[in-house]
Each structure stands twice: as structure tokens, then as C-alpha cells.
Amino acid sequence: MKSTRLFPALALLVGLALPAADPAVEAALRRPVDAARYPQAGAVVLLDETVVTLGPQGRSTIEGHQLIRILQDRALRQISDQKIPFRGDSQACDVLVARTHLPSGETREPEASGIMEVSDPEAAAAPFYSTARLKVVSFPGVQIGAVLELKYRIHPLPEAKDQEAPDPFMGELSFGGPEPVLATSLTL
């Protein structure tokens, strides 16, 4: 009886003490970013990892992990609400980590209402896109110098039908973007 009570308490303590225990995250957060080196940038992508695991019958899982340091107000307005597109009829999107790392070292996590699932704007335009969904994370407390950390998983819904004739796996990943990227990887 005692042990079952103790275990959640320990887990809570560990969770609070180590909000960013992932060594890759620690390294990325420690990486110095000289804003003067990126005069055109509103933000710098410190880490952008994508892991795609192919399953049978086209049932794939995609995991993404991003850390973005905000350098300018422009980026604060443009990217503090991160959007992850997925298909609502056959996939689910789980946000595994969403955290604002403040320049002071403190962290803020979105409240429940700050992680949203809405339709893609295209859904209203045509019935074909009516299952297009966006998981949106509105990061709290964002300020210049803060780092936005987002880790998510898109996976097939258990009840989703296998595709009868799944297409060959294909995709496109851009290793660059509108802001400079310091480290990016794709694991297939």
C-alpha cells in the first residue's frame, strides 16, 4: 500500500526536477546562438528531428521533435502557435512534450486549452479535405530568447482500416526553411 502511494509521488518529483532530461535537448538548449550572426532571422531552429516508422498496409508513425529559439518579435507572433497537420479519419496526433523554456531557465507548459485540435482551413473549402486536421499548440509565456520545445507523434488510429492497396511510401522533407536550422535529421 505504501509503495503504491510513494511511486506516483516520486514520479512527480522526478518530473519536476528534470523537465528537459533528454541529452539532445539539454545540448540544444545550451548551444549558444549569436543573434548577430543571423541578422535576417526571426528565430533559429536548434533541433529538428523526424522519425518515420513504416508499418504494414501504410500504417506509419511519425514522431517529430523541435526546439526553436525566438530572436525577434516577428517570429514570436508568427511561430508561437505551432501547427501539426494530420488526417483525422485515420490518424491521431499526440503532443508528447510542449514546453516554453524561458531565458531565466524556468519552463512553462500549455494549459489544456492551449493544445487544440481544429480542422485545417481547407476543410471548409471542399468536402474532400473535411478530415484534414491541425493539432495546434499555443505556447505560453513566450518572449525573446525563449525556446519552444515540441515533441509529437502522429500514429494510425486503431480502428482505421488498413489501406487495401497502400501506396508506396513517399514523402518530402525540407532540411531548410524560412529560419536558419542548426541541426536536423530524418530517421526512416
Added chain:
Amino acid sequence: MRLRSAWLMLGLAAAVLRADTDWKALAARFPQAMAVVEDSRETFDVTADGKYLSTTHYRATILQEAGIEQLAKYGDSYYEKYDQMKVKRAVIISPDGKVTPVGPDGIKDLPMPAEGPFYLQNVRLVLVSFPQLQVGSTVEVDMDIRRSAPPMDNTFSLLETLQGGNPVLRQEIQVTLPASMPLAWKVYRGSARFDRQERDGRFIYRWEVGEQPQLVPEPSMPPPQEVCPVLALSTISSWKEVSRWYAGLSREGQKMTPALTRLVAEITAGKTSQEDQIQALYFWVSRNIRYVETAFTGEKAGFKPAPAEQTLERKYGVCRDKAEFLVTLLRSIGVDACNVLITAGVRRDVDIPGIQFNHAIVAIRRADGRFTFLDPTAEDSRQYLPYSDQDKYALVCTDRGETIQATPLTPPAENRMDIALDTVLGADGALGTKVVMEPTGIYDLVFRQYLNSMPPARREQFFTTVAGRMFPGATVKDLVLPDLDDLNAPARMSFTLSAPDQGIRAGDYLIFTTPGQGGRLDLLLASLVSGATAPRRKYPLELSATVESRIRETVRLPKGYTVRSLPVPVDLKEPGTALSRECRPVPEGLAYTESFSASELYFSGDAYQGLRRLLEKRSRLRDGKVILLRQGGAQ
């Protein structure tokens, strides 16, 4: 039972008859229309607590190809937590009269699509898609909507625009209310057949509107709510009642916490006067609380603001949250600040009180009892009240209750672009010009917002593109922009423009146009008045703001040349507008001045024609030639 059957049969016969629309006759009758709304009926069955069941019947026929896209979808939204929506019937009637129901796949109940910074996770959209439409097809929908969370308890109000982009043959609105809820109503800019019946202690009010022509939009016209027939109805007794209601709704979130107290101290540090403190708090909230809406919260969805404490933690919020936050901070320094409801962008009708607002801002009550309005949603505005909120109706919300009032209109001098040019003309006809632009009001806001949305390199591209369009082959260098994030300083911009071959040499003559003429560098004004091209208008032209444009240019002439001819002076005034220019010799060469101002927002009739004359004259100023003669050259 028999009687009911008879009614049902009658209903069926009517449905069959109605299915047979003579679309060709309608197309001939409405040659401008893409589609025609044959029947639009809404009923509202309201209970004393303000909750209601609404039914909608809509029937429209496609008259031209473009109408297919217009009628391909029909939808409405509802608040997931409190409302219910059901499509009872949706059918397509083909031109040959065949009736095809829309199947379940054609009726979607979706999470509300994201739109800009609005991610309303607990709002849903019911969307009916009509497949395989063709010219002559008719669509028909019947929907039920149950609204169980009235924003203002025990009241009902409605503001319905009775005209749209397609002609309407028949429109009916019916409201059933308990006898205990007295109703005031008015039809603006039109009329409706009205009757009222009493049944079982309830009043049934009915308005029927016959054929309404389609609204054919004109450039820069006021929004439809300002020019179309509008039905306003309400059980609310006065604007003061609405004012007191919203004051009560927002009071709860205005509690100061130690974190908020620390923030206020930090922002106002070193600011000795209360005016400086107000400005510092306004700028901070505008810039540091980003504009985003993540959900409808609470039963008073769309109205109840988030508590100030929560907005500080999030550092984001929608207009009502930002307003609530600023009111809380201002009150903590002893300022009499209040929440305000407003319809931004629309000068609404105000004889009938209601809750149809689209924006929330802040007011400060001054010692003389008057209010200063502030809109902290405008992230890039140095003005407290940006142009979209000016000359609109605002309701200051206080415990004692206020009546609705118009917000002030900024005079043109506070929406001014000052452009100073120092131009050097070479004997080869090349122009070199140092340009300094000093914007205020709408100019400052628009430039700041636009330039701030792009990386610095693109800002240079913007000015180079503009210069190249004005003066072929021109280049821009030495671009200096201010810190666009700093609202304390105006967005003063400067650059050097070099343009070869702008002067034409003809023997001993050198002919050129000074770069400042005709307001070529005032891009915003050109955009604001772009709607003034039509010779005649049905609706007034609405400027977004009063404006003033002032150009001062000094032109240094090449050595050995004297002035033979200058552009003629202009000094014209029309109702609400003025234009002047002068070009005169000065010891260093030429001094050119030009100004244009518009002191009104709306131009119709003679005032519109006067505006057109001035704008046409202004664009012709660009052709004003300076003719120089080389000394000793032929006369």
C-alpha cells in the same frame, strides 16, 4: 388525426409545386445574378431565460455557372458545449425537377477550421455540401439550432441584414417570446410587413420582406450592414443595461496579484506622470500579449474575458482578454479604466440596444467625464485608437451603465505622411534623391505592420521594387529604418534613390519631372483612394481614415542651367478634400511643395465627384515638367 393528414398532404403538394422552379424565367429576370434566394425563413422560439430554438429554411437556385460554387456549400457553427445543431433536410432539385437528398457523406460536423489566429477547439461547423450541381439546380436546407447559453441572460436580440450578394424573392423572420419579454424593433433603410399574434401567453412577431435586389459591391464601399436594409430587434431595455451587464461579466477577472503588481512596477519605472505610465502600459500590452484565441471559455462564450492573471501567465489572448488585462493594470495605478464593446470596421445602427459587437477595447474616464479610447489589440499602433475603431459606436461598460457613443475621428494632420526629398539633377539627366518619410497615425501603423512582418533583406527589396516602378532603372541604397518594435519613436524611414536618364535633353534644353510630384512615393494614399475610379456610385466611397500627404522637395540644378518653365501652381478645395502645389525658384535651385488632405470618411454625391476631380488632378501633377535652358543656349 384526419386533419393532420390533410395538412401533411397539402404540405406535400406545396413541396412538389415548389420543386418546380422556372429557373430560366428567373435568369431572365435577374441577368446580373449568379443565383437567386427564393425563400429564406428563420424562426426563433425564445424562453424567458434567453435560450432559444431556431429553425432555418433556405432555398436557392443557380442561374449562372459562377453560382454553382456559391451554392455548393451551406453551413453554420455552434458552441459544442451548449448548443445543438441538426440538419433536418438537405436536397438538390435538378432542373428537370428530380429531387435528390444529400446523403450522410454530404453533411459534415467538423471541428471549426482554423482561421488566422483563431483556433476555436470547442466550436463546430456543420457543413452541407451539394454535389453535382448545374445551372438551374435548386438547393434546399432545413436546420434546427438550439442555443442554450445566451450571452446576456433573460434577453434576446438580433441584428439581421436583409440583403445579400444574390437577389432574395422572399424572406421571413419570426420570433416567439413570452409576454413578459417586451420587444423593440426597427427596420433600417427599408421596410417589412409586420404582424404580431398572441397565442398561449406568448407573442409571435413576424416580419416578411418581399423581393430584395442583389447587392452589387462597389470598391471601397461601406460594409453591407451600413448600406443594406437591416432588421434590429431586442428585448433589452437600454444600452445602459448592456453596459452594466458587461461590466459585471468582466469585473471578476480584474484582480491584481503580486506578479501583476511587479509587472506594473517594472513597466512604469521612471515614468513620473500618469500619462507616461498609461502610454507605457498600453504599449507593453499591445506588444507583449500576442493575439490568439484558443477556445470559447465559459458559458458566456465570446464575451467573458480571461482573468488578467491568466493572460499574464499565457502572454496571449484575444481582444477581450487584452482589454481586460490593460484595464486591470491601468486601475492599479489609479486610472478610471473600463472595458468597452465596439463594432470595429462597421458603423452600426444604434436605435435598438443589442449585444452584436465584434471587438473589445478600453476606455479611460478623464476628469471632465469624457473618455479616451485605447485598443491594445493593435500590436503596431502608436495611436491609442487605430483607424478601424474610429467614428464607430462604442459602449463603455460601467456599473452605473453608459449609453452608446461614437468614438472620435482623428483629424488628417494626425494621419499624415511627410515626405522630404533632397534631389540633385545631373546635366546628363540623372536624378539622385535623398528621401525621408515621416509617417504618423495610419501611415505609421501600416508601414510598421507591413515591414515588421518580413526579414530585413526583404524590406530593402520592397523599397527597391517601389522605386523601380516609379522611376525605371532606379536603385535604392542607404535604407535606414527605425526599430519597428519600438512604439515610442515614429517609423521614420530614409533612403537614397538614384535614377538614370530621368531628364530629357533637347538641344540646349533639359526637361524633367521632380520625383516628388503627384505623390508617387505615397503608396498608402494611392491604395486608400483606389476605389474612386468609377464615374458614378450607388454607395458612398469610404476611406479607411482621414489622411494628409505633404511633400517638400528641394531640387539642385546642374550648373550652367537656368529655369525657363515650371509646373503651374494648384490650389483646389472640394467638400472634405484639398489639393495644393507650388514649384518656385530658390537660390539653391527649386522648391517644390504639394499637399493633399481628406478630412471626411464618407464621400457620396457632389463630395464624391469633388474627390474624383482632385484625385485626377493630383495624378496629372506627375506630368508637371520643369524646363531648363543651358546658359548661352538658343532662346
